[in-house]
Amino acid sequence: MGIAKVKTYQTIAWRDDEIRRYAGIKQTSAEIDALIAECKQEGEKLLDYSLCYQEFPIAIVGDDVDLSFAKVTSRDLAKNLKGANRVIVFACTVGIAFDRLIAKYNSVAPAKGLVMHAVGVERVESLADRFNAELKERLKLKPRFSPGYGDLDISLQKDIIEVLSATKNIGVTLNENMMLSPSKSVTAIIGVTEERCEDKVSGCSSCNQRECQFRR
Amino acid sequence: MDIRTYLKNNLLYLDGGMGTLLQAKGLKAGELPERWNITHASVIKDIHKAYFESGSNVVSTNTFGANCLKFDESELREIIFSAVKNARQAVLEANTDSPKWVALDVGPTGRMLAPYGDLSFERAVEVFATTVRLGVQAGVDLIFIETMSDSYETKAALLAAKENSTLPIFVSNAYSASGKLLTGATPKAMVALLEGMGADAIGVNCSFGPKGLAPIVKEYLEYASVPVILKPNAGLPNAQNGETKYDISPIEFALECAELAKQGARVLGGCCGTTPSYIKELFESTKHVTPKGILTKEHTLVSSYSVGLEIGKTPLIIGERINPTGKPRFREALKNGDVNYILKEAVSEEENGAHILDVNVGIPDVDEVERLVQAVSSIQSVVPLPLQIDTSNPVAMEKALRIYNGKAMINSVSGKVESMESIFPLVKKYGGVVVALTLDENGIPNSAEGRVVIAQKIIAKAMEYGIAKKDVVVDPLALTISADKNAGLITLKALKMLSEMGINTVLGVSNVSFGLPCRDSVNSTFFTLALQKGLSLGIINPSSREMMKAYYAYKAIGGMDDNFSDYIAFAESTLNEVGKVQKVENVSGAQTKGLVSAIIKGLKEQSAKETELLLGKKSPLEIINDDVIPALDKVGVDYESGKAYLPNLLMSAECAKVAFELIKQRIPAGQAEKGVFVIATVKGDIHDIGKNIVKLLLENYGFRVVDLGKDVAPEKVVEAVKKHRAPLCGLSALMTTTVPSMEETIKQLRVGAPWCKICVGGAVMNGEYAKKIGADRYCKDAMETVRYSLSVVE
Structure with a gap:
């Protein structure tokens, strides 16, 4: 069965449009752009991109998905993984130092705190996307799926963190209410197929939170 | 034999990996290895035995x-008792003559400590204490705390071990590729913390192979006065045909470890990927190494979650601003529990170049114990500097030292018997560098010699308590020269005498100028003279340019500033500040009209300037009603109609707050106050961005907001609402998993404070949901909360 592999990154390309989206900005101004630039510059020094992952065989019967390390019942996950015979499970984070930075500005300069938070979300999502893209170069993948998406119970995060030894490997922990700490962390499952599959059920369109302010 | 005695003259061998061996024996993914103590006792015993027979002593x-947290009480008991029995059986069966010990292995909880996680420090101590007590009952010989990647959790484990056993304690941390713990501490910071608290051996395990750990081990060897542990992985894991292999062979591993043993590492073993054959090679290649003596190091260290700071090399600055003496606004913040005010001071001291922050929050009528703990935990969660805990209340001192994430400065002890008897046990237990005031029952001696005598008395007494001499810094006391013209000279002479004796010194510099005009020039000159006599630490105001000029110039002249980089950086920042003021003036002249515009645009410095101008022309209330509120309303309406966004709203709110702070100084407290609003993120939830935004806006509109923070128990909310008889309470929850605790809070509020209107918000809330859990109102954002609150009080 092996153990999880750990990967670190020095840089990840920035996506300012995503930062603005997470900060709730539809039309920017010079003042806002300056604030974003300031947050990026200050935050960059404290980002510590790390990730751990492992591959598992899976079996799907109806809505029941056996992930090897955990069994879950989820119509949405079963649908997402249709045609896949194995998954790559990963956890990634930008580290705890960034949480301190957000907390600091949250207390002393809330506008900057908010933008810093948006920068953190963009960073960890971009990290997950980068890993996803690397896998895609050599594998046929289903869209990435995380605990809490659709009807997939968020408590699956606990099994993921444990099987990947994510706490020991990259410092990602889970609290009693299934929140990840560092807060800018992601856990996810990516189905691997032998056949090229259609990617259309991905991202916001596959989610039933229609009122979400971040919906694209 | 006591393992500590054995260590004096011998290398000590620990064991190697367990997890990989268990996987090879059939442990499945998701299966908890601790259960194998019961279900596969002989497998576990055989692994222990193989390690003993390969050369392990422990x-x-x-x-x-x-x-x-992982097992219920009865299962935990069975696991630990079985585990110890398996190891004991291996001691009996192993066919070797070398001395053998059984260590209780204590790993991390797997949870993050508050405030970045939800496990409180005291709860963590309890969790470790339970394990330690069971291990002691089961009969282990020592406690081995290992693979800890967070300084705070390490402290909790060590404290639990100390409080629940008298056994030797070894502590080993896991470092990340950056050479620091995952939560930021450097090896030097860990040496300070762990040695301060009295660990018997300290060091590193896991992480990477021995070569990768070498720089970290060397840092331990440089600063530690106790034996250093080295327990690396067999390099890095590689998956080969579905099987995990580590990339260093037993012989390479052994040779690399031997190199570090020659340099002084005294406790050797292996971690992930190592097996009995690694330990055998390790033993063979080091058995002829003569153990290097463990020397007492003379570095005076304090630490935070991030840095280990050495006192006595170059002079350092302790920021004095977190102190309510003579500051009405600070006192008001303390009374209201306004932690953000204190945090702002802390952040600004850090930005201005302080190395350590003094924290004093003692005022009459406020519970100092609670406030000090709150201030220390808040500051240490965002500012990386070591703190100096400053209180004359021994209970507050103990509570603050306990929850401090590092080795603190302790301010202070004096030569009075009572003071020494109450403070030294705390220094011994929690570690710390203590400030010794040169006064005793007879007062302050009027001579340098008299003060030095008291200093020596205090140091001698500290040593009786087992506190190292290096952990006492002496304050020869700066007294007011306007009361005695020779006061400055006496202090300077005492400083010189103490420095010549190799004792580190500290001074509250600005006391010298009380009662004189233009105090900054007296203070800065006195500071320069004191530095010249060898002062190690100056307690000063780091935002005073005169003081910082004296400091940087002294370091530059004194050969302590390579390439003058500190001096030049300071000079440039000073110039920049002058430039910035001019630039703002230009902008204000050219582009904007008045406070309203400055607030709408979100220009902070300009808002301050415009407010000052208006204060010369209008009454405070007129400014609030004619300028601040209309500007906020405009941004609020734009926000609600989608023309402005949340960051714009916040930038404007911050400007309004700046204006209010200035206006507040001119109006009596309480006037123009709309009412009290108690706000909290509910228990179990650690998100607080939304809550902080609502708070800021409410303050802008004249509410006095009592902020209880995040992860707040229902009882605490009820208590606060009752205490302030608040007409309004706002609760925030961001996760579906924490909504039940919101519901419970509302239920308790209805019983305990039936008058209070409750509004709720957060990502998972909506109107229907809010009604279902019994709230009066769902507010979708900060502006709506403001409008609702105004409707309640007006």
Whole structure:
């Protein structure tokens, strides 16, 4: 069965449009752009991109998905993984130092705190996307799926963190209410197929939170 | 034999990996290895035995994750007792003559401590204490705390071990590729913390191979006065045909470890990927190494979650601003529990170049114990500097030292018997560098010699308590020259005498100028003279340019500033500040009209300037009603109609707050106050961005907001609402998993404070949901909360 592999990154390309989206900005101004630039510059020094992952065989019967390390019942996950015979499970984070930075500005300069938070979300999502893209170069993948998406119970995060030894490997922990700490962390499952599959059920369109302010 | 005695003259061998061996024996993914102590006792015993027979003196029980967060009480007991029995059986069966010990293995809880996680420090101590007590009952010989990647959790474990056993304690941390713990501490910071608290051996395990750990081990060897542990992985894991292999062979591993043993590492073993054959090679290649003596190091260290700071090399600055003496606004913040005010001071001291922050929050009528703990935990969660805990209340001192994430400065002890008897036990237990005031029952001696005598008396007494001499810094006391013209000279002479004796010194510099005009020039000159006599630490105001000029110039002249980089950086920042003021003036002249515009645009410095101008022309209330509120309303309406966004709203709110702070100084407290609003993120939830935004806006509109923070128990909310008889309470929850605790809070509020209107918000809330859990109102954002609150009080 092996153990999880750990990967670190020095840089990840920035996506300012995503930062603005997470900060709730539809039309920017010079003042806002300056604030974003300031947050990026200050935050960059404290980002510590790390990730751990492992591959598992899976079996799907109806809505029941056996992930090897955990069994879950989820119509949405079963649908997402249709045609896949194995998954790559990963956890990634930008580290705890960034949480301190957000907390600091949250207390002393809330506008900057908010933008810093948006920068953190963009960073960890971009990290997950980068890993996803690397896998895609050599594998046929289903869209990435995380605990809490659709009807997939968020408590699956606990099994993921444990099987990947994510706490020991990259410092990602889970609290009693299934929140990840560092807060800018992601856990996810990516189905691997032998056949090229259609990617259309991905991202916001596959989610039933229609009122979400971040919906694209 | 006591393992500590054995260590004096011998290298000590620990065991190697357990997890990989268990996987090879059939442990499945998701299966908890601790249960194998019961179900596969002979497998575990055989592994221990193989390690003893390969040369290990110490095996660690298979209890890495054995804690009461993962197992219920009866199972935990069975696991630990079985684990110890398996190791003991291996001691009996192993066919070797070397001395053998069984260590209780204590790994991390797997949870993040508050405030970045939800496990409180005291709860963490309890969790470790349960494991330690069971291990002691089961009969282990020592406690081995290992693979800890967070300084705070390490402290909790060590404290639990100390409070629940008298056994030797070894502590080992896991470092990340950056050479620091995952939560930021450097090896030097860990040496300070762990040695301060009295660990018997300290060091590193896991992480990477021995070569990768070498720089970290060397840092331990440089600063530690106790034996250093080295327990690396067999390099890095590689998956080959579905099987995990580590990339260093036993012989390479052994040779690399031997190199570090020659340099002084005294406790050797292996971690992930190592097997009995690694330990055998390790033993063979080091058995002829003569153990290097363990020397007492003379570095005076304090630490935070991030840095270990050495006192006595170059002079350092202790920021004095977190102190309510003579500051009405600070006192008001303390009374209201306004932690953000204190944090702002802390952040600004850090930005201005302080190295350590003094924290004093003692005022009459406020519970100092609670406030000090709150201030220390808040500051240490965002500012990386070591803190100096400053209180004359021994209870507050103990509570603050306990929850401090590092080795603190302790301010202070004096030569009075009572003071020494109450403070020294705390220094011994929690570690710290203590400030010794040169006064005693007879007062302050009027001579340098008299003060030095008291200093020597205090140091001698500290040593009786087992506190190292290097951990006492002496304050020869700066007294007011306007009361005695020779006061300055006496202090300077005492400083010189103490420095010549190799004693580190500290001084509250600005006391010298009380009662004189233009105090900054007297202070800065006195500071320069004191530095010249060898002052190690100046307690000063780091935002005073005169003081910082004296400091940087002294370091530059004194050969302590390579390439003058500190001096030049300071000079440039000083110039920049002058430039910035001019630039703002230009902008204000050219582009904007008045406070309203400055607030709408979100220009902070300009808002301050415009407010000052208006204060010369209008009454405070007129400014609020004619300028601040209309500007906020405009941004609020734009926000609600989608023309402005949340960051714009916040930038404007911050400007309004700046204006209010200035206006507040001119109006009596309480006037123009709309009412009290108690706000909290509910228990179990650690998100607080939304809550902080609502708070800021409410303050802008004249509410006095009592902010209880995040992860707040229902009882605490009820208590606060009752205490302030608040007409309004706002609760925030961001996760579906924490909504039940919101519901419970509302239920308790209805009973305990039936008058209070409750509004709720957060990502998972909506109107229907709010009604279902019994709230009066769902507010979708900060502006709506403001409008609702105004409707309640008006």
